[in-house]
Amino acid sequence: MSQPSIGFIxxxxxxxxxxxxLGPTLRGRSLNIWNRTPARAQAMAKLHGLKVCESIAELAESSDWLFIAVKPHAVAKVMAEACLHVRESSLIVSMSAGIxxxxxxxxxxxxxxxxxIMPNLPLSVGMGMTALxxxxxxxxxxxxxxxELFSAVGKARLIEERLFDTVTALSGSGPAFAFLFIESMADGAVLNGMDRAAAYEFAAQTVMGAARIILDAGKHPGELKDIVASPAGTTMAGIHSLxxxxxxAIVMDAIDAAARRSRELNA
Structure with a gap:
C-alpha cells in the first residue's frame, strides 16, 4: 500500500x-509545502526535501494528509481557499491551537x-507527547x-476534543513552563555559588530523572516527594518556602490561563 502524500500549509x-x-519515518513519501512567504517555503523545502507548491489549491489537490500549520487567526483565511480543492478522500490535520x-x-x-492534533517541542528529541x-x-x-507516526517520536494518545484546550495548556505550553522552572532552579544554584553551565546541567538532569520515575514507577508524585523529604531536612525547608x-496554585493558574486562552482562540 502506498504511503499518504503529505502537504503543509x-x-x-x-x-x-x-x-x-519525523524525517526518517517520512523518507520516501511525497512531501509538499506552501507558505504565504515563498522564500520561507523554499528554505524549508531545501532543508527537508519538500516540493514547494505555488498555491494552496495546488497543495490541497496533491495531498492525502493536509496539515494546517498556521496561527489560529489565519486558519479561516487558508481554509476558505483550501475547502474548494481538498479531495473527498483526503484528511485535514489541524495543529492550530484552539481551533x-x-x-x-x-x-x-x-x-x-x-x-x-497537538504535538509538542520534546518530540524533537524523541520524547514528545502528542494528542490526537x-x-x-x-x-x-x-x-x-x-x-504510529507520532509514537515514533515519543508518546501519542487519542483525547476527547472537549479536553483539547487542556492538552494545549498542559503538554503544548507545558515545556515552556518546565524550562522556566529549570532556569529558576539553576538561578538559585548560581545564587549559591555554582557556575551557570553546571547549574543548568544539574537542574535539567534532575527534572528529567524525576519525570522518568513518575512514568516508570507508577507512583503518585506526592509519594515520591515524601521519599526525598526527610523530617527537618533541606528538602522540607525548600518545600515550605514554595x-x-x-x-x-501558581502552577495550576498557569495551566488554567493557557487553557482559557486556547478556548478564546476559537471564539
Whole structure:
C-alpha cells in the first residue's frame, strides 16, 4: 500500500521541528509545502526535501494528509481557499491551537475528514507527547497511521476534543513552563555559588530523572516527594518556602490561563 502524500500549509517553527524529528519515518513519501512567504517555503523545502507548491489549491489537490500549520487567526483565511480543492478522500490535520473540528468543517458543504492534533517541542528529541482527536468521518486506518507516526517520536494518545484546550495548556505550553522552572532552579544554584553551565546541567538532569520515575514507577508524585523529604531536612525547608508562596496554585493558574486562552482562540 502506498504511503499518504503529505502537504503543509505553513512553514513555521512547528513544521521545521516536525520534519526534523519525523524525517526518517517520512523518507520516501511525497512531501509538499506552501507558505504565504515563498522564500520561507523554499528554505524549508531545501532543508527537508519538500516540493514547494505555488498555491494552496495546488497543495490541497496533491495531498492525502493536509496539515494546517498556521496561527489560529489565519486558519479561516487558508481554509476558505483550501475547502474548494481538498479531495473527498483526503484528511485535514489541524495543529492550530484552539481551533475546533467543527470550525474547520464549517468551511465545507460536506463535512471533510479532520484530525485535530497537538504535538509538542520534546518530540524533537524523541520524547514528545502528542494528542490526537479524529472527527467521526475519519477512517480508522488514518487514525492508526497517525498514532504510529507520532509514537515514533515519543508518546501519542487519542483525547476527547472537549479536553483539547487542556492538552494545549498542559503538554503544548507545558515545556515552556518546565524550562522556566529549570532556569529558576539553576538561578538559585548560581545564587549559591555554582557556575551557570553546571547549574543548568544539574537542574535539567534532575527534572528529567524525576519525570522518568513518575512514568516508570507508577507512583503518585506526592509519594515520591515524601521519599526525598526527610523530617527537618533541606528538602522540607525548600518545600515550605514554595508552599508559603502558593507554588501549587501558581502552577495550576498557569495551566488554567493557557487553557482559557486556547478556548478564546476559537471564539
Amino acid at each position: 505553513g512553514a513555521g517553527k512547528i513544521v521545521d521541528i516536525l520534519l526534523g524529528a 475546533s473540528i467543527a470550525s474547520i468543517q464549517s468551511h465545507f458543504t460536506v463535512a471533510p475528514r479532520v484530525m485535530r 482527536c479524529p472527527s467521526p468521518e475519519t477512517p480508522e486506518a488514518d487514525t492508526k497511521a497517525l498514532l 508552599e508559603r508562596k502558593a507554588f501549587r
